[in-house]
Amino acid sequence: MIDPLQYFAPTTLQQASSLLVQWGPRARMLSGGTALLPALERAQWSATAIVNLKTIPGLRELEFDPSDGLHVGALVTLAELQRSPIVRAHYPVLQETIAYVATPQVRNLATLGGNLCVATPTADLAIILLALDARVTVHRVGGKDTLSLDRFYPTWGGTQLAQGEILTGISIPPPRGSARYQRFMVRQAVDVPLVNFAIALEQQEGQISHARIVLGGSGPRPLRMIRAERALLGQLAGRETFARAIDLVIADAYPPDDLRASRAYRHELLRVLLRRTFSTFTTTDRANASF
Amino acid sequence: MPLFDIHLTVNNIPTKVAVRPQATLLDVLRDALGLMGTHEGCRVGECGSCTVLLDGKAVNACLVLAPDADGRTITTVEGLEQDGTLNALQQSFVKHGALQCGYCTSGMLMTATAFLGEQNNAVAEMQVREALAGNLCRCTGYTKIVKAILAAGNE
CATH class of the missing domain: 3.30.465.10 (Uridine Diphospho-n-acetylenolpyruvylglucosamine Reductase; domain 3)
Structure with missing residues (x-):
């Protein structure tokens, strides 16, 4: 059961902002509610005031x-x-x-x-x-x-x-090259992934001109794998280049060692999924992206 | 704590309800309006047993704060019957034996109603299974539920 609270339905950003300042850390913003309500229900978060942002027009373009x-x-x-x-x-x-x-x-x-x-x-x-x-x-x-x-x-x-x-x-920004998202979970839906990451690559005349590798669950926030990204730039897109980048990701990744999976298992999983995902950038066959 | 007056249209009937600001739509439907067909399971948006249609879209009633539902249109499982008889989807559930304990059934029906309402073409099994990703059933193993929805969607 959620504790009693004050509910506000501001109609401008200024009003919402003032309410949040006035009520301080005990105020929570409501948008979809899908994180807020469970957190209040489980008493993981507390709140004495809810400021509904959905009554503010102009934030749906x-x-x-x-x-x-x-x-x-x-x-x-x-x-x-x-x-x-x-x-x-x-x-x-x-x-x-x-x-x-x-x-x-x-x-x-x-x-x-x-x-x-x-x-x-x-x-x-x-x-x-x-x-x-x-x-x-x-x-x-x-x-x-x-x-x-x-x-x-x-x-x-x-x-x-x-x-x-x-x-x-x-x-x-406008898409540069192409991007992939990869995630491994034990259940097919509604599960915390053991490993997840995104890769964006742009190639010009076979050379990599733009690279982003972002890894989830390896720290307090999703992390850019900067060393691996730099190792890709200016290189020919291919197995050897990708292998070097993967080694750098593995070296820099520090996934959790917990009840869901060991760190060693996650490292191995990451290596396999990175290899599969990178391989899809050298072929036009998107079907290889799945496994 | 002051009560909020909110206006809802529930199963085509306009209703005014005084709600506590911390109540959820699930609390309003069950406790204030006595619509016990919407079941309370996890209360944190994971099991799907409280699924209702909010402006035609399937949502977890436990994840909607009651004052935030002001002015919206809601359909619960009680709104599915037509002229006092079960609708085609409900009859398909009966025919296929798509329930055992029945706890998840109303949520399954509401998710399936929203899903089938969005389909223009024949429905495939994988689509049904993906649509049901947010509805847990611990009895049936889903097979008969999927069959019942497929039959209702493709007849």
Whole structure:
């Protein structure tokens, strides 16, 4: 049973922001509610005030511009993104990734902004959006600020949001090359992955001109594998280049050693899945991406 | 703590309910409106037994804060019958023996209702299984539930 609380339905960002400042750390933002309500129910989080962001108009846009990329309002639900013809056409990997998140019922409620603010180290969408160089817009007292998702997530976990600040939108630049998301779970749905990662690669005349490798669950936030990314740049896309990058990922990855799987097992799993995923970048046959 | 008046349309009937701000839609349906067909399982959005349609979309009623449901349209399992008889999907569940203890059944029916409502073409088994990813059943092993939904969708 959730403890009694005050409920507010602001209609502007300024109102919401003031309420959050006024009530301090005991206020929680409500968007989809799919993380907030279970956390309150389990008494993992406490709150004396709920500030509903869904009563604020103008945070639901979903627009694509070929030179500018995709703009997604913070309140767009995961189901809306998954069904969007724009997403299917320009960011198919994002659509594939959303299918892994939670359940169909949860995806009908959960919002992209809320999902990113929960900031789970294994979060599917944070991982793929880091690989796609996404940026977020944050409402602050006295204006708004746009920063990379990479900066939005501090190294120690959580987000950069201070009290009263609200994530209002997500921007994804035009796709560079192609990207893959890979995840291994014991159950087929609604499970914490043992290993998950995203890779984005762009090739020009066979040489790798852009690389992103983002690994989940290997620290307090999804991590860019910077050494492996650098090792790929300027190299010919092929088995030897990929093998060097994989060795660097394994060296830098520190997955948990817990009841779900040992660290040694996760390292081995990671190596196999990285090899399979990289191999799909040298062939046009996307079917090889699955296993 | 003050009560909130919210307006809901539940199974086509406009309703005004006074709710505690910390109540969930599940609490409102069961405790305030007496609609016991929506079952409470995990209360944290994992089991799917409280699935209802919110503006036509399947959601976990335990994940919707009651004041946030103001102005919305809700369909529960009690809203599926037509003229006092079970609808085609419900009859398919009966015909295929798609329930044992029955606890998950109303959630299964609501998820299947939303899923079948979105389909224009013949329905494949894999689609049904993916649609049911958020509904746990601990008795049947799902086979007969999937068969019942396939039969209702492809007849």
